[in-house]
Amino acid sequence: NAWVLTGSYDGSCKVWTHEGAQLMNFSNFPGVDKVTGLCYSPATGTYWASGGKGRGRVNVLDPRSPLNVTEFVRGVCGFGDYAVTALHASPNDGDRVFGVVADGVPTRHDVVVWRFESDATFRVLRAHEDWVEALVRVPHRGETPEEVYSVGTEGTALRWRASGDVSTDVWTKEESIDGGDVAGGTACACFSADLGALVTGCEDGTIRIWEPSVSPDDANGRESGPGSEDGDEPEKESRLEDYLDGEETWLRRVMPGHQGRVAAVAEL
Incomplete structure (x- = not known):
């Protein structure tokens, strides 16, 4: 669709046309004061953004809404377990997203990989206090x-x-x-x-x-x-x-x- 996705130290993500017209603006992400990682996930049709001071978290943005849908998939993907500073999705393997993890400990810098599973849990709805x-x-x-x-x-x-x-x-x-x-x-x-x-x-x-x-x-x-x-x-x-x-x-x-x-x- 000839769109460009950008992330900034102002904490926002924007979608642009090649002519320079702004189409979407996502901001005010929980735990992200500046965007340092950004990618498009072909398997889910969503944008992933991460970064920020301390333990920045991955946020998932749905351009079709447009909404920040992180809370609806957090229980499925375990985003809250990792402080991700950079993101990458290969166009040759759209089922995988790679994230660089830096949790503030200089001796620990890992890479985490998320893989799309078509038969995995779709949504986790949490609210009940009993069976x-x-x-x-x-x-x-x-x-x-x-x-x-x-x-x-x-x-x-x-x-x-x-x-x-x-x-x-x-x-x-x-x-x-x-x-x-x-x-x-x-x-x-x-x-x-x-x-x-x-x-x-x-x-x-x-x-x-x-x-x-x-x-x-x-x-x-x-x-x-x-x-x-x-x-x-x-x-x-x-x-x-x-x-x-x-x-x-x-x-x-x-x-x-x-x-x-x-x-x-x-x-x-």
């Missing part, structure tokens, strides 16, 4: 961002959403849902596309229905109209109106009935 008992993917609808729910043993459910831009792979925690008075925690979960709600099975024998406080369509800035592009069907009222039970923001219904742990739940 994750269930992971639920929300059925994808049109151009709305992908969403998943992770449910912990302690009863807390977290709502994660992917970037709405198909060119980026950033996942963020949108909401944390307190399980409330669930005795013993949550054991399983599924998502009801018909209700637009999360359904959980609990240790105390109850089944609980939870409705998002913000729908994926609303969060994507999409206005509801009389019809939809998927078939011109009119917008339907939430069927959860039939189940309303209480005034809590998320919890819509508690259904007792089982005498023991609800170990599985599925939508029909």
